[in-house]
Each structure stands twice: as structure tokens, then as C-alpha cells.
Amino acid sequence: MHTHHSIFCITPPHMLQEIVRNGSTTQRDLALRTIVTSEQMRGQRRALKSMAAFMAAAAVSTGNKQRTIYDAKFGSNLPGTVVRSEGGPASADHAVNEAYDGSGVTYDLYFDIYGRNSIDNNGLKLDSTVHYQKGYDNAFWDGKQMVYGDGDEDLPVAERLFNRFTIALDVIGHELTHGVTQFEANLAYWDQSGALNESLSDVFGSLVKQYQRRQTADQADWIIGEGLLTSNVNGFGLRSMKAPGTAYNDPVLGKDPQPAHMKDYVRTVEDNGGVHINSGIPNRAFYVTALELGGYAWEKAGQIWYKTLTDKLQERSTFQQACDLTFEAAGEIFGTNSLEQQAVKKGWSEVGITVAGDAPSGCLSTILSAFGFKTRAVK
Amino acid sequence: MRIIFERSGGIMGLKSSLTIDLDELPLDQAETLRRIVDEANFFALPENPPTRPIPDGFQYTLTIETDTARHTVRTSDTTASDELRPLLQELSQRARLRRKP
Numbered sequence: 001m002h003t004h005h006s007i008f009c010i011t012p013p014h015m016l017q018e019i020v021r022n023g024s025t026t027q028r029d030l031a032l033r034t035i036v037t038s039e040q041m042r043g044q045r046r047a048l049k050s051m052a053a054f055m056a057a058a059a060v061s062t063g064n065k066q067r068t069i070y071d072a073k074f075g076s077n078l079p080g081t082v083v084r085s086e087g088g089p090a091s092a093d094h095a096v097n098e099a100y101d102g103s104g105v106t107y108d109l110y111f112d113i114y115g116r117n118s119i120d121n122n123g124l125k126l127d128s129t130v131h132y133q134k135g136y137d138n139a140f141w142d143g144k145q146m147v148y149g150d151g152d153e154d155l156p157v158a159e160r161l162f163n164r165f166t167i168a169l170d171v172i173g174h175e176l177t178h179g180v181t182q183f184e185a186n187l188a189y190w191d192q193s194g195a196l197n198e199s200l201s202d203v204f205g206s207l208v209k210q211y212q213r214r215q216t217a218d219q220a221d222w223i224i225g226e227g228l229l230t231s232n233v234n235g236f237g238l239r240s241m242k243a244p245g246t247a248y249n250d251p252v253l254g255k256d257p258q259p260a261h262m263k264d265y266v267r268t269v270e271d272n273g274g275v276h277i278n279s280g281i282p283n284r285a286f287y288v289t290a291l292e293l294g295g296y297a298w299e300k301a302g303q304i305w306y307k308t309l310t311d312k313l314q315e316r317s318t319f320q321q322a323c324d325l326t327f328e329a330a331g332e333i334f335g336t337n338s339l340e341q342q343a344v345k346k347g348w349s350e351v352g353i354t355v356a357g358d359a360p361s362g363c364l365s366t367i368l369s370a371f372g373f374k375t376r377a378v379k
Numbered sequence: 380m381r382i383i384f385e386r387s388g389g390i391m392g393l394k395s396s397l398t399i400d401l402d403e404l405p406l407d408q409a410e411t412l413r414r415i416v417d418e419a420n421f422f423a424l425p426e427n428p429p430t431r432p433i434p435d436g437f438q439y440t441l442t443i444e445t446d447t448a449r450h451t452v453r454t455s456d457t458t459a460s461d462e463l464r465p466l467l468q469e470l471s472q473r474a475r476l477r478r479k480p
Contacts, residue, residue: 076456076464133456133468135475138389140435142457152475159479171390178434189432197434225390238391252478253393272432276392 063111064118069099070129072147079129079145095130095166099148102172102208103128109173109204109211110180113298114306119179126176130166139165141178151228160230161252168225171238173208174201185313192318194275199282200309206241207298217290217297223247241287244280260284262319262352281351282322289326289347293340300340301347304330320356323348327355380413383442384470390435397474412469416443419466424452433457439467 070080071093084096091097103126110116118124127145136149151162165171178201181187187197202224210220224247225238235248235256244258258280259265265281268274286305290297304326312325327344334340345355380401387394401409421443432438433455442451452463459467 076459076468078457133471135472137475138435138437140390140433140437140456142433142436155476161478165390174390175435182434189434194432201434257392270387270394271392272388272438274392276388276390 063107064123065104065107066118066123066125067100067103067107068125068127069096070127071096072129072132074131074134074150076133078132078142078147079127080131083130093130095148095150095164098164098166098169099128099130099146099172102166102169103146103176105169105212106173106176106204106208109208109298113211113302116180116306116310119176120183124179128172130164137162137165139171139175141175141182143182146172146175146179152230157230158232161233163228163230165228168228168237169212170202170205170209170223171225171228172205174205174224177201177204180204181309184310185317186315187313187317188315189272189275191273191275192278193316194272195278196282196313196317196319196322198275198279199286200305202239202241202279202283203286203305204302207302210296211298214296216295217301218294220297222287229253239276239280239283241280241283244284258283260351281353282319285323285347285351285353287347288350289343292343292346300334301343303333304340304344307333319353323353324356380416381444382412382416382470383440383444384474385440386437386471386474387440388432388436388438395474395478397470397477399470399473415466415469419460419463421452421463421466422448422450424450424460424463426451427453428458430455430458441466441470 065086067084067086068079068082069084069091070078071083072078072080083093084091084100090100107118107126110118118126128148129145130148130150132147132149134150135152135154137151139146139148141147148165150164152160153164178197181197181200185197185200187193187200189197205224206220206222210217213220222242223237223240226236228238229235229248233248233253234250235253237247239256239258240247244260245256247256247258249255257266257277259278260280261284262281266274266277268277271277286301289304290301293300307329308322308326312329313322317325326348327341330338330341330344348355382397382399382401384397384399385394386396399412401412404412421441430453436455436457439454439459440451441454442449454463454467456467
């Protein structure tokens with residue numbers, strides 16, 4: 001469906017957006033025009049929306065973070081009382097500062113690397129509530145904001161299983177990414193589309209942590225929620241993207257139920273059809289792709305997954321479609337048969353999913369179709 | 380009166396459950412629970428209120444049996460009524476404190 005003018009093949013959108021923000025007036029106008037033309041040519045679903053966002057981003061030079069942290073004071077009313085606003089002084093409360101700093105790093109990854117201005121790409125305020133309920137072992141995205149419980153911090157140390165949920169930066173990135181997904185692919189939160197929704201939150205949550213630590217793919221631990229489980233639990237985190245199913249094995253919590261391969265796909269009605277279980281499969285596909293490419297995972301693998309999330313995936317997308325669409329995105333960004341595209345293919349093949357029809361795509365596809373060749377395989 | 384509490388979902392997708400028989404509880408605790416159930420107006424609540432799943436949200440299934448009635452309610456942290464919240468929190472606490480490291 002997407003056709004590309006040749007210049008867009010070689011200038012990634014995030015670079016154009018960078019030019020819009022930081023270039024000279026002439027460069028800026030040229031880049032903006034390129035983006036507009038690109039959007040028109042692609043006939044994208046959100047052309048107008050993203051144009052507005054680019055214009056808004058162009059008006060400020062360093063993004064426009066608007067963080068507010070609220071305190072639910074152990075109750076259930078959201079958002080609660082404001083305890084820290086953008087630019088305000090640090091609090092004496094660790095949870096407040098972690099939510100503030102964590103949503104800041106998450107904003108930065110999306111803005112610096114993918115040129116995205118907040119959850120909606122239009123500067124949406126980042127609202128977080130801490131101290132939600134009493135002894136609440138969870139964090140969630142309610143459709144409008146992030147919400148964090150204190151885990152078992154009200155219990156004696158010897159009885160605690162969970163620390164407070166703001167303690168893990170990747171969990172903050174995970175929740176905020178649920179917001180991004182809601183504004184983009186809007187993947188339905190059940191079965192495979194739900195597991196993809198979950199996996200994208202783990203992918204970008206992990207990238208936020210790697211970005212903050214400046215770790216390459218082989219240096220990163222690929223653990224989600226490191227530090228969240230106390231020493232009373234036999235485990236090192238909530239999930240492992242590298243080795244799904246190995247994050248914990250504990251007499252009280254049980255064993256990490258994530259599969260690492262399609263042959264172990266779990267069919268269940270619990271957890272909206274196992275959205276936190278089967279996400280292990282696409283999680284590992286991303287890990288293998290990133291490791292194959294080397295360097296910083298947010299640069300190449302992250303860019304491919306980001307493009308797939310924002311331009312390609314749809315509400316009821318399946319694992320097979322995610323495989324095909326990341327492959328297509330890699331072809332569009334880096335070229336058909338590029339090392340990047342091969343890495344994506346390998347990532348999915350390791351979890352038992354094969355790209356359907358390796359048709360030429362991206363620049364080559366554009367050129368071929370300009371000469372009247374049909375290039376896209378029928379799916 | 381018997382209360383069956385089940386919780387699933389959450390960021391870990393872990394399941395947690397608890398069954399309480401009020402006859403087996405100390406008198407004062409049974410009284411408190413009975414009062415919270417009454418105040419929740421539990422038997423009048425709709426069984427399956429329309430909800431769209433919340434990412435990483437818990438889903439709760441509560442069933443209460445008496446000699447004459449049995450009712451099940453499915454709910455979540457964001458859709459539970461103010462009246463039902465104290466019961467949800469009481470049962471969540473009991474389920475949490477039962478699992479000892």
C-alpha cells in the first residue's frame with residue numbers, strides 16, 4: 001500500500017524531524033516540505049495528526065515534556081493530589097522521583113531517537129499516580145495515565161515479595177508505551193494482538209533502560225522489572241526477553257510461564273488469553289534481531305519495530321503479521337535483502353515464525369512498481 | 380456465607396485466588412466481612428459490567444454463596460463502584476497476606 005518517493009527511502013523520518021527541529025530556516029522548510037509530501041504520497045492514516053505534531057515540535061527546540069506526578073495516598077481515586085510538576089524540585093518521596101525521572105527518560109528515548117513528541121506525538125501531558133491503594137502489587141495504564149502501587153513495602157521486610165513498582169525504569173517505559181500503542185496501532189488487548197501490545201511495551205520499556213545506561217544489545221540484561229522482586233523470591237525479574245520462561249521459579253510465585261517459541265504457545269482464557277504469557281514469543285524475536293544487528297538496540301531494531309508500531313500494525317494484528325510487517329519495515333528503511341532485513345527474518349525464525357513471501361519492498365519496490373512490475377506478494 | 384475471590388492479569392499475568400467460609404472465621408472478622416458485603420450491595424450488582432480490558436489491569440471475579448443465593452461479579456480496579464471497593468481491597472489484602480515467602 002505504501003509507495004515511496006526516492007528521497008524518503010534514504011532519509012529516515014526521524015532525521016527529517018531532527019532537521020525540522022534543529023536545522024537552519026531553509027533546511028527546516030525543506031525538511032517540512034519533504035515530510036508533508038511524504039505523508040501525502042503515503043496517504044497515511046494519521047497524516048494530518050502527525051503534521052500537526054511536527055509543526056508543534058518545530059515550534060520548540062528540545063521537545064516539550066509535561067510531567068505531573070500525583071499521590072493517591074493509598075486510595076483508588078485517580079489521579080490524586082499533585083506532588084511534583086514539570087521542573088519542580090525533587091521530592092523526599094522516592095516513588096515520586098522515580099515516576100518523574102522514569103517518564104522523563106522514556107519521553108527522551110521516543111523524542112531523541114524516533115522524533116516522537118510524547119504519547120500522542122502531540123505533546124500529551126505525562127500523568128503518573130504513585131501510592132495507588134494499599135499493598136498493591138501492580139502498575140497499569142488506565143487509558144489516560146500511568147498508575148503505580150507500592151508492592152509490599154507496607155509489610156515487614158521478611159514478608160515482602162514485591163518492591164514498589166516505580167523502582168524499575170523499564171516498567172515505567174512499559175506503561176507509557178501502552179499509551180503510545182493506544183494512539184497508534186491500538187492493538188486489541190486480548191489473544192495475539194494483546195500479546196503484541198504487551199511485547200511492544202516490553203521492547204520499548206527495555207530500550208528505555210538500555211538507552212539510559214548506554215548499553216549495546218550484547219551488554220543489556222534484557223530483563224523486564226529487574227529489582228522489583230525482593231530477595232525473598234527466587235527470581236531476577238518479571239520476564240526475560242532473552243530467555244522467556246526463566247525470570248523466576250519460586251515456591252510462592254510459581255514458575256515464569258512464558259514460552260520462547262511458537263510450539264509452546266499457551267492457549268488460555270486467563271489474562272485476556274495470556275497476553276503476558278505469549279508475549280515471550282515476539283519479545284525473543286526482537287532480542288534475537290537486536291543481538292544479530294549488534295550495537296545499540298534502539299537504533300536499528302528499535303527503529304524497525306517503531307515504524308511497524310506506528311505505520312503498519314492494526315487492531316487485530318497477529319504474530320504472523322507482525323513478522324511480515326517488521327520484515328517489510330526493515331526493507332523500507334534499510335533496503336531489500338539488507339543485513340537488517342535478514343536479521344528480522346532470523347529473529348522471527350528462531351521463535352518458529354517464517355516471513356510469508358520475501359517480496360521486494362521499500363525503495364526497490366518503488367522503483368519496480370514505477371516500471372510496472374508487481375512486487376508485493378498477495379497475503 | 381462463602382466468598383470466592385479470583386484475580387488475574389496485572390503486569391505479571393499472575394493468578395491469585397482465595398476462598399473464605401465465614402463460618403470458619405473468628406466472629407468479629409466474619410461480622411466485618413458480612414457488613415462489607417452488605418454495604419457493597421453485592422447481590423444487586425450487574426454480573427458482567429461492560430469493560431474494555433485495561434493494559435496490565437487486574438481482573439477480579441467475586442462469587443458469594445449463601446444458603447439461598449449465589450451471585451458472581453466480574454470487575455476491575457477502574458470500573459468497580461465505590462461501594463464495591465472496600466470488599467475488593469479487603470479480599471486482595473487477605474489473598475496477599477496468605478502467601479508467605
